[in-house]
Amino acid sequence: MSTLADHIEAYIKQMLRESQTRTVELSRAQLADVFSCVPSQINYVLTTRFTIERGYIVESRRGGGGYIRIGHIHVGDCTAHAFDLLESIGSELTEKQMENILARLVDYQVITNRQRQIIRGIVQQETSSMDEGKDILRAILVRAMLFLTIKSKA
Amino acid sequence: MSTLADHIEAYIKQMLRESQTRTVELSRAQLADVFSCVPSQINYVLTTRFTIERGYIVESRRGGGGYIRIGHIHVGDCTAHAFDLLESIGSELTEKQMENILARLVDYQVITNRQRQIIRGIVQQETSSMDEGKDILRAILVRAMLFLTIKSKA
DNA sequence: CCTCCTTTGACCATTACTGACCTTAGTTCT
DNA sequence: AGAACTAAGGTCAGTAATGGTCAAAGGAGG
Numbered sequence: 001m002s003t004l005a006d007h008i009e010a011y012i013k014q015m016l017r018e019s020q021t022r023t024v025e026l027s028r029a030q031l032a033d034v035f036s037c038v039p040s041q042i043n044y045v046l047t048t049r050f051t052i053e054r055g056y057i058v059e060s061r062r063g064g065g066g067y068i069r070i071g072h073i074h075v076g077d078c079t080a081h082a083f084d085l086l087e088s089i090g091s092e093l094t095e096k097q098m099e100n101i102l103a104r105l106v107d108y109q110v111i112t113n114r115q116r117q118i119i120r121g122i123v124q125q126e127t128s129s130m131d132e133g134k135d136i137l138r139a140i141l142v143r144a145m146l147f148l149t150i151k152s153k154a
Numbered sequence: 155m156s157t158l159a160d161h162i163e164a165y166i167k168q169m170l171r172e173s174q175t176r177t178v179e180l181s182r183a184q185l186a187d188v189f190s191c192v193p194s195q196i197n198y199v200l201t202t203r204f205t206i207e208r209g210y211i212v213e214s215r216r217g218g219g220g221y222i223r224i225g226h227i228h229v230g231d232c233t234a235h236a237f238d239l240l241e242s243i244g245s246e247l248t249e250k251q252m253e254n255i256l257a258r259l260v261d262y263q264v265i266t267n268r269q270r271q272i273i274r275g276i277v278q279q280e281t282s283s284m285d286e287g288k289d290i291l292r293a294i295l296v297r298a299m300l301f302l303t304i305k306s307k308a
Numbered sequence: 309c310c311t312c313c314t315t316t317g318a319c320c321a322t323t324a325c326t327g328a329c330c331t332t333a334g335t336t337c338t
Numbered sequence: 339a340g341a342a343c344t345a346a347g348g349t350c351a352g353t354a355a356t357g358g359t360c361a362a363a364g365g366a367g368g
Contacts, residue, residue: 003219005324028347038326043348048323063333066346117213117225118305121206122298137294144276144295145302151272152303157314182357192316197358202313217323220356 008035008045016072023071028060042068053100055107078108079150086146093139098123101142111149119145162189162199170226177225182214196222206301207241233304236264240300247293252277255296265303273299 008031015024032039050056050070057071085101093101102116111119123141127134156164162185169178186193204210204224211225239255247255256270265273277295281288 002221003324006219029345039347040327040349041325044323044325060347061333062331062345062347064345065334066332068347112306114227115302115306117211118206118227118302120213121211122301125206126294126298140280140291140295141298144280144299147276148269148272148299148302149306152266152269159314183355193357194317194359195315198314214357215323216321216355216357218355219324220322222357 004035004037004041005045005048008042009049011035012045012050012070016070022074023069025067025069027066028068046070051100053097054103074108078110079153082108082110082146082150086143086150089139089143091139092135093142094135095138098138098142101146105146111146115149158189158191158195159199159202162191162196163203165189166199166204166224170224176228177223179221179223181220182222200224209305227305233262233264233307235262236300236304240297240304243293243297245293246289247296248289249292252292252296255300259300265300269303 011031011034012024012026015026016022028039028042031042035041046058046068050058055073057073058068059071060066060068082105085104089097089101098120102111102119105111106113106116119142122145123138126141127137130137165185165188166178166180169180170176182193182196185196189195200212200222204212209227211227212222213225214220214222236259239258243251243255256265256273259265260267260270273296276299277292280295281291284291
């Protein structure tokens with residue numbers, strides 16, 4: 001965690017944690033000012049880190065009294081939600097899609113950060129020597145490992 | 155007789171030993187500079203020495219503020235046997251071979267009986283619709299799930 | 309010699325950050 | 339009501355800063 005974008009991300013997540021409603025409203029210009037950066041840097045952080053794939057919803061309004069509102073989708077039963085996520089994996093899974101799923105499962109505390117790293121390593125290991133079909137094998141592997149993890153807990 | 159790669163390996167391992175968290179973060183370019191070599195030499199060392207089989211987890215990020223992070227997973231004696239078993243899995247694994255391995259792992263208390271059943275189910279699920287290559291996929295799946303289980307414990 | 313491991317470098321991919329320019333919404337003046 | 343002004347936020351393309359890949363060359367040992 002060392003770039004400006006990382007710090008802004010952490011800052012927003014902290015605000016989210018502190019808010020009861022899992023929603024924060026902020027002013028782009030003000031936030032940019034806090035971090036002494038250009039306002040568009042905020043957009044950069046929002047579009048790269050607070051995506052719908054990771055469970056965030058960002059709304060905004062321009063003009064006078066404009067704002068940016070960030071919400072985090074959280075479900076009561078994390079395990080159930082994890083199952084849904086897993087079932088959404090089709091026959092292929094790109095690295096980006098995998099990252100998003102892992103990020104959400106870490107968020108939901110269904111897997112630990114360490115487990116995420118291990119899963120990444122294993123997938124990389126197993127797919128590295130392939131020249132085609134990586135996405136297919138990745139889908140199978142991720143599904144298998146996550147199912148095992150989730151079911152082992154239940 | 156030690157090569158440059160050996161020195162870099164030793165250097166990183168030293169850093170790991172000195173770190174409290176068993177994790178080090180480094181800059182590829184800087185490290186290459188320390189050893190006056192091309193940056194890709196670092197990748198060579200990482201891919202040949204810091205593999206998941208040897209218990210290392212390597213993460214990296216490109217771009218501004220990029221980094222390479224290396225973590226180490228200790229495996230206890232209780233799981234050492236399990237590791238040997240896993241490494242004995244070749245490119246194919248029949249159902250019988252799988253059953254043998256699972257039985258031994260249950261014996262060693264590396265996995266529970268319940269986990270064995272879950273693994274069976276997942277393998278069944280994933281291979282059922284294939285008409286050839288089942289043994290290959292089974293090898294990959296079992297290896298992945300068992301690696302994950304063992305390493306998650308460490 | 310032949311093979312395997314090491315080393316290098318040219319070329320590639322990804323991520324972060326900035327600034328000029330654009331769009332939208334509210335407010336005020338005529 | 340309409341025009342002009344003010345106050346937000348949005349886009350996008352360019353630049354810089356990293357790390358990744360791969361094939362070819364080099365070298366040590368058998």
